[in-house]
Amino acid sequence: MIRTTNGIGSFPDRMIPMVKGTMLLFAAMVPGGCVGPGGAATAPSEPNNQAIKLLLLDADGEDQRYALYKWRADGRFFYGGGREAHEGETPIELTFPEDVRRTLTKVIEDIGWLAVDFTPPASSSGPRLLEVDLRLKGVRRKFEIKADGRTFDRGTAELLEALQAIAAQRFKGVLDGLPQADRPAG
Structure with missing residues (x-):
């Protein structure tokens, strides 16, 4: 029998196998990770299957x-702003129809980011x-573009406008619900 440190009670011998079993289970979970439903990391199963098509952070550290x-490879589009964006989080999923995807791809091609000789x-x-x-x-490339002051070249500004238009969808229901001058509140 194992005695507790305060001597008030004892740890029954029949509990030792259960504790050992629990400790073995815990030890097995630690190296493999303990992931519940919906918490599994979504890593591509093949190296050529990219998880992301575009990840773009627009950062102005001076103004915070x-x-x-x-834009994920499965065609879904996500947005994060402020602190969430600074921490790499994109909690807002937005509608991203095929015609908008084609337009965004064309803008990226037009500004030369897909060109072999791009720098x-x-x-x-x-x-x-x-x-x-x-x-x-x-x-596949990663790079940074610093603005001239707070403005970018015309092509990059056009891409940012397209991304901002997609992200502006998050206000659609909110703005539609606000009273308008020519319509009484409801």
Whole structure:
């Protein structure tokens, strides 16, 4: 029998096998990870199956403004803003129809990010920057683009406008529910 340190009670011998079994179970769970339903990490099963097509962080550290856009290979689009974006989180899933995907791909092609000879623009002095992870049409690259002040070149600005338009969907139901000047509140 094992005695407790305070001597008040004892740990019955019949409990020792149960404790050992629980400890073995815990020891087996630690190296393999303990993942419940829906908590499994979604890693691609094959190296060529990319999990993300575009991950773009628009960061202005001086003003503490952040927006994170994520286009996943399964065609879903996610957005995170502010602290969530700064921490790499994109909790808002948005509608991302095929025609919008084609348009976004065309904008990325037009600004040259998919070109074989693409090199990111030279660093500028601005506090605003884009961190880009692109995996589209067989191209895979990561790069940063620093803004000239807070503005980017015309092509990059066009891409940001397209991403912001997709992200603006999150306000659709909210704005539609607000009273308007020509319509009484309901």
